[in-house]
Amino acid sequence: MFLWQYLTLLQLTTVQIYKAQRCEEFTDLHLGHAIIGTRLKVRLLLYTRENGTCGTLVSHTDLSAHPQFNLSRPTTFVIHGYRPTGSPPVWVQQIAELLLAREDLNVIVVDWNHGASNVNYFKAVENTYNAANNLTAFIKMLQGRGASLSSIHMIGISLGAHMSGLIGANLNGSIGRITALDPAGPQFTGNPPEHRLDPTDAQFVDVLHTDIDALGFREPLGHIDFYANGGADQPGCPKTIFSGGSYFRCDHQRSVFLFLESVERTCVSRAFPCSSYKDFLDGNCLNCDRFGAAGCPVFGYDVTDWKEVLLRLGQTKTYFTTNTDSPFCRTNYRLEVMIWNKDVQWGYITVKLHGNGKEAVATIDHKAPKFQKYTETNLLAQFDKDLQSVEKVSLKFSSANVFKHKYKLRVLRIRLTHLERKERPLCRYDILLEENKAFTFRPISCEESNF
Template sequence: MNGDQIALTEILRPPALTAEAPYKRANSGPSLDTRFRLFTRQNPHKPYFLVAAERDSILNSTFSAKWDTKIYIHGYLNSGKLLAPEMELKDRFLVRGDYNIIMVDWGRKSQDLYGRVVNLVVPEVGQQLAAFIRVVQNVTGASWNSFHLIGCSIGAHVAGFAGKYLNGQIGRITGLDPASPRYKNLPPQKRLSRTDAQFVDVIHTDIYGVVPFGASPVWIMPYIELKVASPNATPRISKSGLKEPIGHIDFFPNGGDRQPNCSRADLLCEHLRSYDYYMETIATAAPCAMVGFVCTDWPSFVAGRCTDCGARNDRCLRFGEPAVQHRELSDASRSLLVYLRTAGYYPYCVYHYEVRLEVIADVARRYSLHNSSLTVTLGPKVQLHVPLVVDAEQIEGSKLFCPVGGTVLRQRPSVLTLTACTGAA
């Protein structure tokens, strides 16, 4: 072996990382066909193939330790080819600035039986990715903080295993709707968790729902979990994404389910919306900022109980790529739950509003407001009928405050000026 090569045993089995493997091992070695494609502004279209066992492939590439490194890990059943959405992600980052963009290709093994992928392949690819990152860091001197892993679906758990084998040193992991089947209720050492990086943010878009049989191709059925309460009950599908909060900050757009304009017959639409939402936040000319609100749960958010941004403005958080600016809120012992609304098509960002009505207590006692609605006129052709959300806890003295939630206003108000934060515009 010459000086430009590193033994595969050094790469695939770093002693400090594998003393107590948290999973059953598959066969290590190059047979896993994991490849690493590097794109930078110097080579935006044709990738360099980086090989962990060959230092020269890194030293002679366009990789720069001065730039942040974005590493994207695809999900289940990917062919390994760079598809249009992945190319767009790469392009958006390179328009944004100087980055090392690395696409992890484990496509061949991602097409194996789902159970085998979960139990054997994902941990193994995560270990290979960790070994690759360690070599790149050693060869180039890049800081651990500069590495950001972005994992889609089951790729989020690959990122988690990589982070575990690097002892949580890497700067950030973003999980785009981490896969739920076979991962639900698993302990943190067997899935993505908040201890896998200095900052872990997670986007949940497909946490549960009701899906009719025959709605999607048979090949996707292993990717969902079917639950039938009784023989005559409607089959409930615990769908592709994890419901449990597992990051430092967990974002739940639209409550984590029922994404606008996603048909129930399309099992992957909601799951892949996490990618679409995240992509929008990378754009340099985004039409508006996507902002979420710290809250205990979705019903409380919709009811308007979580619109206070806090004295330090630490309860209204940027969503997606800019979420890293909130890393100081990271708490290893708990997840911060953040909720927001989106539109059903690009641009997905919306402006959040809250309307409060002050009603004299005598009127509130005389008339039932629980089945009332508010009509809002925004212009000659736009009129919204919004149900009132009456919260008995918000009765103060002689006034009754009726927060309004669930309003998506696609046009800026032209007649009525709204204030604060909980519908959307």
């Protein structure tokens, strides 16, 4: 009898240990579920530094079974969007791990795949509102147990961005921050603020736009709105429908990968306030004086360093460009060119920087700038990487006219100014650029004492 009792106790103990160590996974559905349609079910997966790779399913009403949920820590909610095929987002585990590497948090991945997986997009939109009410009740429960609403950060993707806004509105804009990654456009464009995300939904709302011409929302929605590559076609994404599903999701999904890179601090994307993407590319929006010594804001996780000045300035639209893949960030220079050709010249400029065995390239070809005698032409040169030391510079000029004879650009002065590092600009004087031929030189510090 004693042996039987001992074995039974050992078996029960083993089962309890197994349950305690069990990792909850994000709901994995398939296209069949989406075709039939799924009813809304909201699951909350908790990750902390104690269980950074192992999600724990959290009760909506009782935290007593979750000692690792520390109410004195800030809490970050991650809310996904529409899932037409039912598969889990590829970034779920990565975003939890990166957030926890940055701060000691309660990270809650909101799994509403049952509800988001539906070929009927309108039903998924309806479920967005219902899920928002569900999460509002959970956050009120946290607040009742002593959690501070100011320490809550909601990261919402697509439909999840508007869900975050609805939750924030339910809580009278008291939560600390909402980060909206390419908020959904269909069924939300044209809606009044109470039915979508808007700046009053949190103490600070930052928004990234990457697909405004298809799945995303075009107009500003936050205290600061970032438009990556103008907010539409993202470099490296397919341009035709023949690429399959990636054609539809790549631009939209790029928002998540840009944000992940900002959390990881792989590199920094400086964003410039401007009225339009065209003006930004033309180099008309490079003055960051209004932001003080910190300069223009950086996109992503650390934009809260500019929170106070952004709240004072009101809604701010900013632009930045990216590379085709990671690291996505680019390095910005002001390029000033003065020529002494008798006739006006039009053309494109390619600049290469060389240093420490590396090369950085910037091609200014969004339009053909105008070069006029003794008149300074200001251009924005965006390089694919940052070189700490520039030893040589290569320039190539290509005219906009492909039918006439080859042109020569007689440059009186060229000046390159790094827009983020406070260092003396690089110059070169009196050079001749033959069309489509690279001219390489060693730059010198510009003669002006005031730069």
